[in-house]
Every structure is written in C-alpha cells, then in structure tokens.
Amino acid sequence: MLTDLLGFPPQVLFGQLLLGLINGAFYAVLSLGLAVIFGLLNIVNFAHGALYMLGAFAAWALAHFLGLNYWVALFAAPVLVGGFGMLLERFLLRRLAGVDHLYGLLLTFGLALVIEGVFIKLFGASGQPYPTPKALTGGINLGFMFLPWYRGWVVVASLIACGVTWYIFEMTKIGAYLRAGTENPKLLQAFGVNVPLLTTLAYGYGVGLAAFAGVLAAPITQVSPLMGSNLIIVVFAVVVIGGMGSIMGAVVTGLAMGLIEGLTKVFWPEASATVIFFVMAVVLVLRPAGLFGRTA
Amino acid sequence: MKTLKTLALGASALAMASAASAEISDGKVKIGLLTDMSGTYSDLAGPGAVAAAEMAIEDFGGTVAGAPIELVTADHQNKADIAANKAREWGEAEQVDSFAELVTTSTALAVYEIAKQQNKVVLVSGAASSPLTNDACIPSGIHYTYSTxxxxxxxxxxxxxxxxxxxxxxxxxxxxxxxxxxxxxxxxxxxxxxxxxxxxxxxxxxxxxxxxxxxxxxxxxxxxxxxxxxxxxxxxxxxxxxxxxxxxxxxxxxxxxxxxxxxxxxxxxxxxxxxxGFYWDMDDETRAWSEKFMERTGKMPSMVQAGVYSSVSFYLKAIEATGSDDTDTVMEWMRDRPIDDFFAKGGTIRSDGRMVHDxxxxxxxxxxxxxxxxxxxxxxxxxxxxxxxxxxxxxxxxxx
CATH class of the missing domain: 3.40.50.2300 (Response regulator)
Structure with missing residues (x-):
C-alpha cells in the first residue's frame, strides 16, 4: 500500500484528507469572493481578509449585544458587511475605475490595515470567544477520526454558497448582465442596464461571501482582528493558481489546495505554511494565467 | 516681578539638577521599550507593557538622581531584524540607556547582540526562552519575569x-x-x-x-x-x-x-x-497595583506587564542609589540587592542574568x-x- 510505504497508517491519512477538504472549503468561499470581485470590477481586493474578520465580529456582536443566535448571524452578518462593502465601492473604489490595478490594490490594502488596526484597538489581539451552535456540538466517530458536526456543516455550507454563486453568475439573467458588463460596460449601458449599480452589487456580493466565511470560522477560531491577515495571503495564492477571475477555478483550486496543505501537515508540518506558494510558483512558470484562467 | 522670581527658581533648580546628574550620561535616563504592539502577543505585552513602564516612571516621580526619565517605545512586530535595527538606532543616535520588555525570544536574542556591543542594560520580561541565561547570556542582560x-x-x-x-x-x-x-x-x-x-x-x-x-x-x-x-x-x-x-x-x-x-x-x-510569575489577586499589594493598572488599561495585568513595572522600577532604584546610569555600576548594584515589591519577594539577580523569584x-x-x-x-x-x-x-x- 502507498500509505504504508510512506510510513503512515491509512487512518491518519484519511483524517488529514478530510480536514484538508474542510480547510479547502474555507479557501474556496474566500477565493470565490475574490474571483467575483476581480472578474467584475478588476480590483485586487486586499481588504478581503479584513472583511472576513468583520463577518466574524458581526456574528459575535449580534450574539453579544442583541442576543441573536448563529443561524441568524449566518444571514445577517453577510448582509451587514456586504452593505458596508457596497458603501466602500460606491464612495472609494469607484473613483479608481479605469486606472491601473495597482491603485485598487493599494487602497484595499490600506483599508485592511485601518480596519484591523481599529479592531485591535477596540478588542485586543486575542479576540473574543464565539460558541459553537448547540445543534452542532459534539461529533461522530468515523472510525478513522472523530468528526465534529460543526466541521461537517462548514463543508456543506461552503459548497452550498459556491453552488449558489455559480448558479447566479452562469444561469441567471443578472449573471449574464454581470458578465456582459465586464466585457463591454458601455454597450450594456446603452441597452438601458444600470451598470454602476450592478458593479456595486457585485462587490457587495463578494464581500458578503467573505463575511459568510467569517461567520463559519467564528466558532472554530477565536474571533480576532488578526484572523483575516493570517489567511488572506494563502487565499490570494489560491486565486492566482486557479486563474484570476475564474469562478470554477477558485472553487476547485480552493478545495485542492486544502487537500495539499492537509497532506503536508502530516509529512512535513514545518512546510505547511509554504507549500501553497510553492505550487503557485510552479503554476506561474508553467501556466501564467492560472490553471483555469483564459490567456488574454 | 513674579516672572523674574520663577525664572530665578527655575535656573537654580536647573543648576541643582545638572550637579546631581553629573554622572547621568547626557543629562537624562532613556529607556527603550520594544514590544509587539499590534500582533499576536500585543494583549499579553504590547500597549499594557508600555502603560506599566509609564506607571513605573510616574511612580518614581518622573526624575531619577535629578535627571528626567524618558521612555521611547516601538513595535518590533515580533521580528528580530526590526528589533535589532531599532535597538541599534536608539543606542547609537538617541542615547538610550537600557532596553525593556522584548516579548518573542527571537527579538530578545537580537537585542542581546546589540546590547552586548553597546554595553546597555536589557530588562527582558516577555521573552521566555532559557537560552537567554545560558548559551546566549550577556553580562548586562536580566531575564526578569519567567522562563521556559x-x-x-x-x-x-x-x-x-x-x-x-x-x-x-x-x-x-x-x-x-x-x-x-x-x-x-x-x-x-x-x-x-x-x-x-x-x-x-x-x-x-x-x-x-x-x-x-x-x-x-x-x-x-x-x-x-x-x-x-x-x-x-x-x-x-x-x-x-x-x-x-x-x-x-x-x-x-x-x-x-x-x-x-x-x-x-x-x-x-x-x-x-x-x-x-504573577497573579493580580494574591495579596493587598498585588491587588492595589493591579487595580491601578486596570483603571488605566481596562484589563488586569499579565505577568509580563507586571514584570515590566517591577524591572523598570528596580532599574531606576539602582540609578537613584548609585547616582549613575553607567551600565556596569547599575548592574553591580542590582546584583547585590534583593527585589522586594508587589511582584517579587526577595528576588535576586544571578550572575547569569536570571532573576530568581517564586x-x-x-x-x-x-x-x-x-x-x-x-x-x-x-x-x-x-x-x-x-x-x-x-x-x-x-x-x-x-x-x-
């Protein structure tokens, strides 16, 4: 057996693969939001990690101040944070339309630093605890590992979010408008479609996805101002590997990178933080547009 | 008339100060505090450690041996190179006499190197690793709060x-x-x-x-x-x-x-x-100091923050007693005397730099x-x- 050859019992391997899939689901939702934003707005959204963190904090605040539970937060937090994102787009990012990508990157990076700085000042770096929802505490013994219900739910919820996004963008009229808007905004406007509104909505949706991932993460890690910055660089690597702006690419690559990272954690834990960047370097050399990207 | 009188008073006070601080290099005592202000260790050290150092200086009256005490702080972001560069700059260009706090071992080790070259006192509170008092020890380094x-x-x-x-x-x-x-x-x-x-x-x-x-x-x-x-x-x-x-x-x-x-x-x-190494709710002394810290920062102190206060206070005491901020003089005084405050009872500084306390x-x-x-x-x-x-x-x- 291959697993015996590598010196690890199959149980350990299966467990790690499953965990990799769970982490990959996070990467998928986050990189999907980035891909949507890049595809439609041509903005490299470095504020994505901070907005993911805002989603988790929104869930915490809804529970702490208003007594609202996890299930409410799962819908309310993305709407709130998505709304905040739309304001950012309308009043800041829109001014950068038509200029080089670099400006959008710098602006969103600055925004991320400001948002994180404010939250560190307000809440401290150690963050706040957020309990696992009652219905999802405990877990099931799969034989090769103990799977907490909550982690299982994360995969299901993430795949649903990815599926819904794919459906909206590929199968609905609004999705068709959005795609047309990327190709030729002027022509679309001439048909009487409000393109600026569409762009704002698209950014809001991408941000909402980040916030959704933030709520999913809240019971797993501390709700901390730094939770986004630890993750965002990896997610960017995922988007680059998948191909900037490719929805399918973001989802498939997110899951695949989760698996590769999971395996690395068994065979060479010290390298688990860098393996994705190694893959990124290889992909950039062999296929500069990314695995699923279309060369211009 | 009143202005004149104030001026005269001021002048005489200045004269006294300069006489008293004859042995204080460049007329002031400057402490450089390097810590993690925004990263993963910023709650256990960070702004709270800065507050603790400020409290120590205020409680000392703002001057020592007639010279003003100045605190400079910087965020080392848990990175050894940033800590080393800042320490070098402070030591060479800004006449910093000692370095304090230093959470994250790698930053403490980096600053030890600089302090050894420049012969400056280091009061380590946040870093934990035992090599600081073993292979990596320096004569002017004190590992104060705890260790691995x-x-x-x-x-x-x-x-x-x-x-x-x-x-x-x-x-x-x-x-x-x-x-x-x-x-x-x-x-x-x-x-x-x-x-x-x-x-x-x-x-x-x-x-x-x-x-x-x-x-x-x-x-x-x-x-x-x-x-x-x-x-x-x-x-x-x-x-x-x-x-x-x-x-x-x-x-x-x-x-x-x-x-x-x-x-x-x-x-x-x-x-x-x-x-x-410290818990706020142990006796009247720990409670009294911690309540003051709480009022100022909104949180109870970690052992690192309490250690910063105690180490800075003890360092200032040494300067007050010897009338000098010369590193060797101050280190000798500190090694010879027990530390008795709310943080440590009968603490002693060993020749390897270890501050031994319960x-x-x-x-x-x-x-x-x-x-x-x-x-x-x-x-x-x-x-x-x-x-x-x-x-x-x-x-x-x-x-x-």
Missing part, C-alpha cells in the same frame, strides 16, 4: 506527578517553542516519563485541527502545548472540538497568560493548570467558582525560586 525552565519545572513536573508520563508536543516552530519543548522534555524524562513525539507547527498557525488529530493518534497521555498567545488558545479550542480531552488525553498548556484565559472564556479554559502553579477556575470578572486562578502551589529556575551550576552561561 520555570514553566517546565512548574507545569511539567506537576503533570508528570499526577501520572501524565507519556507526552506529545505541539510546538511553535521558532526559538521559543523549541526551547520550551527541550526544557519540558528534560523534566519529563528526568521524572521517568517518555516523550512519544512532537510536531512543529508554523508560527502563527490559524488551524490546529490537523495537528490535534496527529497528537490524538500518538496515544500520548499528555499533549503539551509549547506555544503561546493565539496559537495556544486556538490549539485548545481545536482539542476540545475534536474530543481530545473527552477521549482521555489531557492538555498541558505550558505557557498561558491571564489574557489568554480571558480570551478563551472560563467555559473552555476551566481546569487548565499553568505556571505564572513562581506559582495555578489552576483555572470553573465559571461557577469564579466570583467576578478576572477572578480566574486558584493558586495551587508556590514554587520556590530555586526549584523553579534550578541551580546556577546548571547554567551554561560562559560569563556567570
């Missing part, structure tokens, strides 16, 4: 004594984590226990599920967490989630601060044993036991300084 040796002799020993004789480590992959793992391994093996393995995780790591699963598979009775701050809290959360404790294994959080317990909440943290083995209370905010620890045992830090003869410091 004390953590090993505290928590490590207690856990082995309770039957936890097989261990598996989750270790932060940098100098501190490795030092802590090595020190605890020594204690565990010395007591007849066995270390089954360890995993080195990246620092900081965001997801611990994979590492927890491997620890689970090891079958060890005790999973030792050789990490700190957010890494520790996230590892504990993952261990609870994946049923590690429910499966009969136990967790030894080898370094945990009160700020970590506060962040986790008692529901999750209850029952954890830890070793600390440590405490604590157990985190359950939500039912806790009577109010920040009522988190039950002190199980006082560990005498000698036992916590080991004898000087064990130190491999070449200049001891």
């Amino acid at each position: 040796t004390a953590l090993a002799n505290g928590t490590g020993k207690a856990v082995v004594a309770e039957g936890g004789d097989t261990w598996y480590f989750l270790t932060a992959d940098y100098a501190f984590g490795q030092a802590l793992e090595a020190d605890v391994t020594k204690v565990v093996e010395g007591a007849g226990g066995k270390v089954l393995g360890s995993i080195r995780h990246p620092f900081p790591a965001s997801d611990f599920s994979s590492f927890v699963l491997q620890a689970q598979a090891s079958g060890a009775k005790v999973i030792g967490l050789a990490n700190a701050g957010a890494d520790t809290t996230n590892a504990i959360k993952a261990a609870n989630e994946f049923g590690l404790v429910a499966g009969g294994q136990s967790i030894a959080a080898l370094l945990m601060f009160i700020t970590d317990v506060h962040a986790l909440g008692l529901e999750t943290a209850q029952g954890i044993q830890l070793t600390t 440590m405490y083995l604590a157990r985190v209370k359950s939500p039912a036991e806790s009577k109010g905010p920040w009522d988190y620890y039950e002190i199980v045992r006082t560990i005498p300084g000698e036992e916590a830090y080991g004898p000087l003869s064990d130190s491999t410091c070449p200049t001891k």
Whole structure:
C-alpha cells in the first residue's frame, strides 16, 4: 500500500484528507469572493481578509449585544458587511475605475490595515470567544477520526454558497448582465442596464461571501482582528493558481489546495505554511494565467 | 516681578539638577521599550507593557538622581531584524540607556547582540526562552519575569506527578517553542516519563485541527502545548472540538497568560493548570497595583506587564542609589540587592542574568467558582525560586 510505504497508517491519512477538504472549503468561499470581485470590477481586493474578520465580529456582536443566535448571524452578518462593502465601492473604489490595478490594490490594502488596526484597538489581539451552535456540538466517530458536526456543516455550507454563486453568475439573467458588463460596460449601458449599480452589487456580493466565511470560522477560531491577515495571503495564492477571475477555478483550486496543505501537515508540518506558494510558483512558470484562467 | 522670581527658581533648580546628574550620561535616563504592539502577543505585552513602564516612571516621580526619565517605545512586530535595527538606532543616535520588555525570544536574542556591543542594560520580561541565561547570556542582560525552565519545572513536573508520563508536543516552530519543548522534555524524562513525539507547527498557525488529530493518534497521555498567545488558545479550542480531552488525553498548556484565559472564556479554559510569575489577586499589594493598572488599561495585568513595572522600577532604584546610569555600576548594584515589591519577594539577580523569584502553579477556575470578572486562578502551589529556575551550576552561561 502507498500509505504504508510512506510510513503512515491509512487512518491518519484519511483524517488529514478530510480536514484538508474542510480547510479547502474555507479557501474556496474566500477565493470565490475574490474571483467575483476581480472578474467584475478588476480590483485586487486586499481588504478581503479584513472583511472576513468583520463577518466574524458581526456574528459575535449580534450574539453579544442583541442576543441573536448563529443561524441568524449566518444571514445577517453577510448582509451587514456586504452593505458596508457596497458603501466602500460606491464612495472609494469607484473613483479608481479605469486606472491601473495597482491603485485598487493599494487602497484595499490600506483599508485592511485601518480596519484591523481599529479592531485591535477596540478588542485586543486575542479576540473574543464565539460558541459553537448547540445543534452542532459534539461529533461522530468515523472510525478513522472523530468528526465534529460543526466541521461537517462548514463543508456543506461552503459548497452550498459556491453552488449558489455559480448558479447566479452562469444561469441567471443578472449573471449574464454581470458578465456582459465586464466585457463591454458601455454597450450594456446603452441597452438601458444600470451598470454602476450592478458593479456595486457585485462587490457587495463578494464581500458578503467573505463575511459568510467569517461567520463559519467564528466558532472554530477565536474571533480576532488578526484572523483575516493570517489567511488572506494563502487565499490570494489560491486565486492566482486557479486563474484570476475564474469562478470554477477558485472553487476547485480552493478545495485542492486544502487537500495539499492537509497532506503536508502530516509529512512535513514545518512546510505547511509554504507549500501553497510553492505550487503557485510552479503554476506561474508553467501556466501564467492560472490553471483555469483564459490567456488574454 | 513674579516672572523674574520663577525664572530665578527655575535656573537654580536647573543648576541643582545638572550637579546631581553629573554622572547621568547626557543629562537624562532613556529607556527603550520594544514590544509587539499590534500582533499576536500585543494583549499579553504590547500597549499594557508600555502603560506599566509609564506607571513605573510616574511612580518614581518622573526624575531619577535629578535627571528626567524618558521612555521611547516601538513595535518590533515580533521580528528580530526590526528589533535589532531599532535597538541599534536608539543606542547609537538617541542615547538610550537600557532596553525593556522584548516579548518573542527571537527579538530578545537580537537585542542581546546589540546590547552586548553597546554595553546597555536589557530588562527582558516577555521573552521566555532559557537560552537567554545560558548559551546566549550577556553580562548586562536580566531575564526578569519567567522562563521556559520555570514553566517546565512548574507545569511539567506537576503533570508528570499526577501520572501524565507519556507526552506529545505541539510546538511553535521558532526559538521559543523549541526551547520550551527541550526544557519540558528534560523534566519529563528526568521524572521517568517518555516523550512519544512532537510536531512543529508554523508560527502563527490559524488551524490546529490537523495537528490535534496527529497528537490524538500518538496515544500520548499528555499533549503539551509549547506555544503561546493565539496559537495556544486556538490549539485548545481545536482539542476540545475534536474530543481530545473527552477521549482521555489531557492538555498541558505550558505557557498561558491571564489574557489568554480571558480570551478563551472560563467555559473552555476551566481546569487548565499553568505556571505564572504573577497573579493580580494574591495579596493587598498585588491587588492595589493591579487595580491601578486596570483603571488605566481596562484589563488586569499579565505577568509580563507586571514584570515590566517591577524591572523598570528596580532599574531606576539602582540609578537613584548609585547616582549613575553607567551600565556596569547599575548592574553591580542590582546584583547585590534583593527585589522586594508587589511582584517579587526577595528576588535576586544571578550572575547569569536570571532573576530568581517564586513562581506559582495555578489552576483555572470553573465559571461557577469564579466570583467576578478576572477572578480566574486558584493558586495551587508556590514554587520556590530555586526549584523553579534550578541551580546556577546548571547554567551554561560562559560569563556567570
């Protein structure tokens, strides 16, 4: 057996693969939001990690101040944070339309630093605890590992979010408008479609996805101002590997990178933080547009 | 007329000051505090450590031996190169006399190098690693608050004594984590226990599920967490989630601060044993100082922050007594005298730079036991300084 050859019992391997899939689901939702934003707005959204963190904090605040539970937060937090994102787009990012990508990157990076700085000042770096929802505490013994219900739910919820996004963008009229808007905004406007509104909505949706991932993460890690910055660089690597702006690419690559990272954690834990960047370097050399990207 | 009088008074005061501070280099005492202001250790050190140093200076009256005391601070972002560059700049261009705090071992080691070249006093509070008083020691460095040796002799020993004789480590992959793992391994093996393995995780790591699963598979009775701050809290959360404790294994959080317990909440943290150099609720003195700290920062102090206050105060006392801020003079005075304040009773600074004082083995209370905010620890045992830090003869410091 291959697993015996590598010196690890199959149980350990299966467990790690499953965990990799769970982490990959996070990467998928986050990189999907980035891909949507890049595809439609041509903005490299470095504020994505901070907005993911805002989603988790929104869930915490809804529970702490208003007594609202996890299930409410799962819908309310993305709407709130998505709304905040739309304001950012309308009043800041829109001014950068038509200029080089670099400006959008710098602006969103600055925004991320400001948002994180404010939250560190307000809440401290150690963050706040957020309990696992009652219905999802405990877990099931799969034989090769103990799977907490909550982690299982994360995969299901993430795949649903990815599926819904794919459906909206590929199968609905609004999705068709959005795609047309990327190709030729002027022509679309001439048909009487409000393109600026569409762009704002698209950014809001991408941000909402980040916030959704933030709520999913809240019971797993501390709700901390730094939770986004630890993750965002990896997610960017995922988007680059998948191909900037490719929805399918973001989802498939997110899951695949989760698996590769999971395996690395068994065979060479010290390298688990860098393996994705190694893959990124290889992909950039062999296929500069990314695995699923279309060369211009 | 009144202005003239004030001027005259001012002038005479200045004259007196300059006479008194004849031995104070460039007429002032300048302390450079390097800490993590915004990263993963900023709650246990960071702005609270700055506040503690400010309190120490204020309580001293703002001047020492007639010279004004100045505090400069910088965020080293837990990066050794930033810490080293800042320390060099302060020492060369800004006449800084001493460096304080230095959470994260790699930054402390880097500043030790600079301080050795420039012959400046270093008052380490936040960094934990025992090499600071062993191979990496310098004559003007004081390792003040705690160390990985004390953590090993505290928590490590207690856990082995309770039957936890097989261990598996989750270790932060940098100098501190490795030092802590090595020190605890020594204690565990010395007591007849066995270390089954360890995993080195990246620092900081965001997801611990994979590492927890491997620890689970090891079958060890005790999973030792050789990490700190957010890494520790996230590892504990993952261990609870994946049923590690429910499966009969136990967790030894080898370094945990009160700020970590506060962040986790008692529901999750209850029952954890830890070793600390300070707890706010021990006697009237600790309470009085901690209440003042709380008023200023909104949080109870961590041992690192209390250690900053105590070490800075003791350093200022030495300057006051000797009338000099010369490094060798001040170090000699400090080595010869006991430290007696709210933080340490009869603490002594050894020739290897170790400040030896009593440590405490604590157990985190359950939500039912806790009577109010920040009522988190039950002190199980006082560990005498000698036992916590080991004898000087064990130190491999070449200049001891």
